[in-house]
Amino acid sequence: MSNQESPGGVSRRALLKSTALGSLALAAGGLTLPFTLRRAAAAVQQATGDTTRIVWGACSVNCGSRCALRLHVRDDEVVYVETDNTGDDRYGDHQVRACLRGRSI
Numbered sequence: 001m002s003n004q005e006s007p008g009g010v011s012r013r014a015l016l017k018s019t020a021l022g023s024l025a026l027a028a029g030g031l032t033l034p035f036t037l038r039r040a041a042a043a044v045q046q047a048t049g050d051t052t053r054i055v056w057g058a059c060s061v062n063c064g065s066r067c068a069l070r071l072h073v074r075d076d077e078v079v080y081v082e083t084d085n086t087g088d089d090r091y092g093d094h095q096v097r098a099c100l101r102g103r104s105i
Contacts, residue, residue: 051074051075052072052073052074052079053072053073053074054070054071054072054073055070055071055073056068056069056070056071057069057070057071059098059099059101059102061101061102063099063101063102065102067083067084067096067097067098067099067102068083068084068096068098069081069082069083069084069098069102069103070082070083070084070085081103082103083095083096083097083098083102083103084096084097084098
């Protein structure tokens with residue numbers, strides 16, 4: 001295969017390079033860092049005024065998803081379990097809600 005340019009002035013190699021670079025930039029733009037979740041969890045924990053602590057856990061039923069669960073703990077006992085409610089409907093900051101089976105633990 002030769003490295004000749006097409007009549008438009010763009011070689012096949014240059015086209016493949018720019019396509020790969022563009023798709024990499026697009027994929028990297030959709031990634032979120034886990035640090036944002038920790039900040040949101042700390043803000044929620046500070047907002048509660050009573051002695052109930054909010055501890056993040058994971059669902060342990062046999063589905064393999066390991067969905068995030070918020071455990072409300074008082075005196076080293078789980079008072080109740082709820083699902084993630086820290087995000088919103090924006091892309092990249094969505095809520096990861098557990099199924100009913102996971103919430104019933």
